[in-house]
Amino acid sequence: MTWHQTTIQISEKSRGFHLVTSEILRQVPELAQIKVGLAHFFIQHTSASLALNENADPTVRHDLEAHFNQIAPENMPYFRHTLEGPDDMPAHIKAIMIGESITVPITNGRLNLGTWQGIYLCEHRDYGGERRVVVTINGEENTQ
Amino acid sequence: MTWHQTTIQISEKSRGFHLVTSEILRQVPELAQIKVGLAHFFIQHTSASLALNENADPTVRHDLEAHFNQIAPENMPYFRHTLEGPDDMPAHIKAIMIGESITVPITNGRLNLGTWQGIYLCEHRDYGGERRVVVTINGEENTQ
Amino acid sequence: MTWHQTTIQISEKSRGFHLVTSEILRQVPELAQIKVGLAHFFIQHTSASLALNENADPTVRHDLEAHFNQIAPENMPYFRHTLEGPDDMPAHIKAIMIGESITVPITNGRLNLGTWQGIYLCEHRDYGGERRVVVTINGEENTQ
Numbered sequence: 001m002t003w004h005q006t007t008i009q010i011s012e013k014s015r016g017f018h019l020v021t022s023e024i025l026r027q028v029p030e031l032a033q034i035k036v037g038l039a040h041f042f043i044q045h046t047s048a049s050l051a052l053n054e055n056a057d058p059t060v061r062h063d064l065e066a067h068f069n070q071i072a073p074e075n076m077p078y079f080r081h082t083l084e085g086p087d088d089m090p091a092h093i094k095a096i097m098i099g100e101s102i103t104v105p106i107t108n109g110r111l112n113l114g115t116w117q118g119i120y121l122c123e124h125r126d127y128g129g130e131r132r133v134v135v136t137i138n139g140e141e142n143t144q
Numbered sequence: 145m146t147w148h149q150t151t152i153q154i155s156e157k158s159r160g161f162h163l164v165t166s167e168i169l170r171q172v173p174e175l176a177q178i179k180v181g182l183a184h185f186f187i188q189h190t191s192a193s194l195a196l197n198e199n200a201d202p203t204v205r206h207d208l209e210a211h212f213n214q215i216a217p218e219n220m221p222y223f224r225h226t227l228e229g230p231d232d233m234p235a236h237i238k239a240i241m242i243g244e245s246i247t248v249p250i251t252n253g254r255l256n257l258g259t260w261q262g263i264y265l266c267e268h269r270d271y272g273g274e275r276r277v278v279v280t281i282n283g284e285e286n287t288q
Numbered sequence: 289m290t291w292h293q294t295t296i297q298i299s300e301k302s303r304g305f306h307l308v309t310s311e312i313l314r315q316v317p318e319l320a321q322i323k324v325g326l327a328h329f330f331i332q333h334t335s336a337s338l339a340l341n342e343n344a345d346p347t348v349r350h351d352l353e354a355h356f357n358q359i360a361p362e363n364m365p366y367f368r369h370t371l372e373g374p375d376d377m378p379a380h381i382k383a384i385m386i387g388e389s390i391t392v393p394i395t396n397g398r399l400n401l402g403t404w405q406g407i408y409l410c411e412h413r414d415y416g417g418e419r420r421v422v423v424t425i426n427g428e429e430n431t432q
Contacts, residue, residue, distance in 0.1 A: 001145055001289055003324045003325065003427065003428055005324045005393060005395065036147045036149045036280070037147065037280075037282075038184055038280055038282070040326055040391055040393065042391070042392065042393050042400075043402075044400075044401065044402030044403075044405065045402055045404070045405075046340070046341050046342045046402070046404050046405055051240050051243075052190070052240075052244050053190050053236055053239065053240050054190045054236060057225055057227075059224035059225040060225045060233070060236050062224055062225070063220075063222070063223050063224055063225050063233050063236070063237075064236065064237060064240060066220075066222040066223075067216065067220060067222075067223075067233075067237055068237075070220075071215065071359065072355065076351075076354075076355060076358075078351070078354040078355075079351050079354075079355075080347040080350055080351055081345055081347040081348045081350075081351050083345075089348070089351050089355075092341055092342060092348050092351070092352065093351075093352060093355055093356075095341065096339050096340075096341050096352065096386055096408075096410075097241055097385055097386065098240055098241065099243065099339075099387060100340050100390075100405075101390070101391055101392075102244075102245070103184055103186075103245055103247060103391060104186065104245075105149060105184065105186050105278045105280045107149065107278075112186075112188075112278050113188065114187075114188030114189055114190070114276065115188075116189070116190050117188065117189075117190055117244075120240075122240075132402065134393045134395075134400050136324070136325075136326055136393045138282070138325075138326070138426070139147065140147055145289055180291045180293045180424070181291065181424075181426075182328055182424055182426070195384050195387075196334070196384075196388050197334050197380055197383065197384050198334045198380060201369055201371075203368035203369040204369045204377070204380050206368055206369075207364075207366070207367050207368055207369050207377050207380070207381075208380065208381060208384060210364075210366040210367075211360065211364060211366075211367075211377075211381055212381075214364075215359065241385055242384055242385065243387065246388075246389070247328055247330075247389055247391060248330065248389075249293060249328065249330050249422045249424045251293065251422075256330075256332075256422050257332065258331075258332030258333055258334070258420065259332075260333070260334050261332065261333075261334055261388075264384075266384075282426070283291065284291055
């Protein structure tokens with residue numbers, strides 16, 4: 001049984017949905033040592049999300065951004081939390097809806113994702129800056 | 145300390161919200177060996193979800209399907225990801241909103257669910273086919 | 289390696305989003321013993337949620353309640369699950385959207401939250417009563 005825990009950075013992204021599987025995985029080489037276990041990825045922010053979705057056609061990411069802007073529009077008349085800009089409150093709504101963490105099974109040293117699944121950073125702010133992610137890995141190590 | 149990991153199948157379901165607690169649990173008898181721990185259920189798809197919700201009145205499942213079709217309608221004019229059919233992009237939106245995994249406490253060999261909680265397969269496609277779920281169980285075993 | 293599991297109560301809250309970090313943490317002193325691990329908080333209900341979001345400005349909580357009431361309004365004409373009152377079906381929708389559990393990394397005896405992150409109880413019912421949360425903590429203990 002092993003625990004690995006590390007805090008990694010995801011480079012600044014524009015507002016929208018971004019595929020970051022390889023940007024994240026190259027920062028957690030310890031995954032390769034785990035035969036069976038779980039990897040937990042936790043973003044330490046309240047206006048960006050981690051999620052899993054399609055890793056192939058980039059129009060999926062476009063359409064997610066377009067539609068979540070309909071679900072959580074800027075400048076709703078009942079918004080009181082407006083001091084940090086019109087993009088801030090919609091960002092909190094999207095963050096609580098999509099969530100701040102993902103947990104993924106590890107099998108034979110790799111994330112056991114489906115064929116079409118990739119890790120998304122969902123940047124809900126116009127200028128969110130770098131994002132911090134705490135990665136916690138727990139499992140049985142390979143013995144050879 | 146024990147890890148169990150297995151990939152199970154959930155049989156094809158119609159589009160909508162389905163109670164699958166017993167279909168899942170009969171495929172993971174190893175749960176009964178765990179005194180205290182966690183069970184992680186992970187669907188390897190980007191157009192279906194796993195979730196927890198009411199296990200009693202089936203009208204809850206009807207109303208969830210009806211309302212999520214309002215939140216994520218087909219044929220939005222800004223959708224570009226349309227090649228896989230009008231049900232595909234709404235399916236991705238619902239999947240990222242509801243999520244692809246659930247983590248449930250295990251206590252004395254059973255999922256420690258609330259009285260009214262059951263596991264849902266949320267099938268967002270018209271014809272989604274069989275769905276694959278990776279189940280990862282981690283905990284302390286019963287000693288007797 | 290240690291497992292701790294306990295069921296705690298969160299006192300009755302009004303409908304809306306509530307910051308409950310300290311109400312929860314004072315009921316799980318075992319956290320202080322864990323050097324590296326994960327804490328899982330699981331609400332045993334289908335009409336309330338646990339989530340993470342901003343711990344500072346209370347207007348964020350106001351605006352979340354206002355906007356989720358737009359996303360999941362009462363009395364939609366297609367609702368069939370109406371016997372438990374007009375607030376019940378919207379509560380199920382919000383619960384499945386926001387989720388019933390959170391998993392948070394533990395580092396050196398504390399939840400490794402971001403500066404602005406706090407734990408929310410999202411009470412979706414008008415009169416939800418006390419809420420039960422199963423807390424499961426798993427990790428390596430401090431050795432001194």
